[in-house]
Amino acid sequence: MTLSKATELPIGAVVTEPGSTRRNITAGWRALRPVIHDDRCVRCQLCWLYCPEGTIVELKGIFKVGNRTYDTKYEINYDYCKGCGICANECPTKAIEMVPET
Amino acid sequence: MQVQKTKHIEALTTNYAVAYAVKAADVDVIAVYPITPQTTIVEKISEFVANGELNAELIHVESEHSALSAVVGAAATGARVFTATSSQGLELMHEVLHIAAGMRLPIVMAVPSRTLSAPISIHGDYSDLMNARDTGWVIYIAASAQEAYDTVIQAFRLAESVSLPVMVSYDGFLMSHTVEPVELNDEEEVRKFLPRAVRPYTLNPKRPVTMGPLASPDWYYEFKYQQVLALKEAYKVAKEVDSEYGRRFGRSYGVVETYRMEDADYAIVAYGGASYGNARAAADLARKRGIAAGVVRVRLYRPFPTADVLKALDGVKAFAVVDRAIMFGSPAEGPLYKDIATAMYMHGIDKPALGVIHGIGQRTMYVEDMYKIYTMLRENPRKEVVFLGVRV
Ligand code: SF4
Ligand code: SF4
Numbered sequence: 001m002t003l004s005k006a007t008e009l010p011i012g013a014v015v016t017e018p019g020s021t022r023r024n025i026t027a028g029w030r031a032l033r034p035v036i037h038d039d040r041c042v043r044c045q046l047c048w049l050y051c052p053e054g055t056i057v058e059l060k061g062i063f064k065v066g067n068r069t070y071d072t073k074y075e076i077n078y079d080y081c082k083g084c085g086i087c088a089n090e091c092p093t094k095a096i097e098m099v100p101e102t
Numbered sequence: 103m104q105v106q107k108t109k110h111i112e113a114l115t116t117n118y119a120v121a122y123a124v125k126a127a128d129v130d131v132i133a134v135y136p137i138t139p140q141t142t143i144v145e146k147i148s149e150f151v152a153n154g155e156l157n158a159e160l161i162h163v164e165s166e167h168s169a170l171s172a173v174v175g176a177a178a179t180g181a182r183v184f185t186a187t188s189s190q191g192l193e194l195m196h197e198v199l200h201i202a203a204g205m206r207l208p209i210v211m212a213v214p215s216r217t218l219s220a221p222i223s224i225h226g227d228y229s230d231l232m233n234a235r236d237t238g239w240v241i242y243i244a245a246s247a248q249e250a251y252d253t254v255i256q257a258f259r260l261a262e263s264v265s266l267p268v269m270v271s272y273d274g275f276l277m278s279h280t281v282e283p284v285e286l287n288d289e290e291e292v293r294k295f296l297p298r299a300v301r302p303y304t305l306n307p308k309r310p311v312t313m314g315p316l317a318s319p320d321w322y323y324e325f326k327y328q329q330v331l332a333l334k335e336a337y338k339v340a341k342e343v344d345s346e347y348g349r350r351f352g353r354s355y356g357v358v359e360t361y362r363m364e365d366a367d368y369a370i371v372a373y374g375g376a377s378y379g380n381a382r383a384a385a386d387l388a389r390k391r392g393i394a395a396g397v398v399r400v401r402l403y404r405p406f407p408t409a410d411v412l413k414a415l416d417g418v419k420a421f422a423v424v425d426r427a428i429m430f431g432s433p434a435e436g437p438l439y440k441d442i443a444t445a446m447y448m449h450g451i452d453k454p455a456l457g458v459i460h461g462i463g464q465r466t467m468y469v470e471d472m473y474k475i476y477t478m479l480r481e482n483p484r485k486e487v488v489f490l491g492v493r494v
Binding site: 003004005006007009010011012013014015016017018020026028029 | 207
């Protein structure tokens with residue numbers, strides 16, 4: 001994630017236009033990013049259930065992984081994921097890896 | 103630029119001189135709350151407004167916390183604002199001091215400095231100002247009524263150029279309530295010196311913005327760093343404003359003032375009117391008695407004028423720093439002493455520096471006390487903090 005430098009921001013933290021909270025991405029302080037290794041995921045839904053931010057998205061469809069087919073897939077919305085690591089901790093198959101943000 | 107020809111001189115207390123500067127600066131909004139020894143500033147301004155001599159909105163507030171909050175709000179709309187306080191009032195403002203600086207509002211505030219409770223004392227020293235030192239405000243300490251008048255005018259220009267709030271301080275009572283001749287500028291000329299700059303963002307219903315929003319860990323630090331840069335910039339701009347003021351009105355002070363320092367072996371570094379006046383008289387006395395003595399006065403206290411202070415002290419064998427405030431429990435109890443010691447350490451300079459605490463709670467400081475400092479510097483140069491004038 002690339003954020004603006006001190007010299008690029010409006011001075012005094014002025015928000016220069018109305019309605020900007022709709023575009024407010026709240027993941028800026030994340031230090032570790034969860035990465036789902038889909039080949040290890042058994043679709044137990046636990047990460048989706050436990051994520052305190054509700055930032056794990058459950059997709060519906062037909063997903064072929066190796067020689068198996070699933071009707072769901074889990075993805076992370078990195079705009080809002082805080083990197084708390086709860087999903088990685090709860091995942092029974094260790095399919096979620098916490099990777100440092102750069 | 104031409105220096106004014108006709109002189110208009112009035113006998114004024116420093117507080118009244120500040121009120122005249124506010125009038126000359128054509129300030130739009132003033133929040134008034136009385137606290138000793140500041141009260142007569144806002145009294146005089148109220149009189150100007152009541153008489154129609156100053157066209158401003160005067161807000162009567164219920165505390166100093168409200169006084170600063172009111173001018174924060176007014177400054178956010180783009181108005182030119184002023185307020186004044188002292189002592190416990192400045193303490194009550196403390197959280198808003200950070201807000202004013204963080205929002206980068208060009209507020210000008212006069213602070214005739216006074217000591218802090220307990221025990222209760224209404225008398226003067228710089229305890230209040232030193233407690234407000236690290237809030238991100240530019241801080242001047244004037245040494246005469248004339249300088250306070252000139253500095254308030256300069257402060258508006260500086261504040262509006264670098265978007266920072268500015269305090270103009272001076273001795274409570276010893277200056278705030280004593281009368282001196284003050285040369286007043288032509289108000290038209292002052293207004294030319296202080297054109298109303300168009301600020302990029304102000305509160306305006308036609309162009310909505312949000313001021314003072316929340317900044318999460320990914321943003322907050324950057325805004326604080328902006329303040330660091332702004333204060334560095336203020337060091338340069340303060341000098342430019344002072345010299346332009348000198349060209350237009352014939353008086354300038356620099357950020358550091360020196361007295362008989364050309365060939366001085368021993369120096370006293372001080373701030374404020376009483377310390378500086380006594381130190382100068384003591385330097386004259388010391389020179390009569392064969393000590394090459396000089397005085398350095400720090401006028402701009404924040405941002406700290408490191409380069410100018412070090413330059414002023416370059417040639418001396420030893421020096422003393424006279425502080426009228428105590429930093430309790432610090433390795434050196436004098437705040438200015440600590441700044442100079444840090445500056446010297448960072449520049450690899452090592453010479454005997456005596457810390458002197460004096461004038462606490464307006465304890466009388468004598469010229470002889472200051473003279474004694476010069477003899478201490480000559481006879482036993484050392485690094486130590488001494489408490490002068492206290493009964494131990
Ligand atoms: S790291 Fe925390 S916030 Fe991010 S997806 Fe996992 S549980 Fe949700
Ligand atoms: S907890 Fe692990 S296995 Fe279960 S759905 Fe989430 S990623 Fe897949």
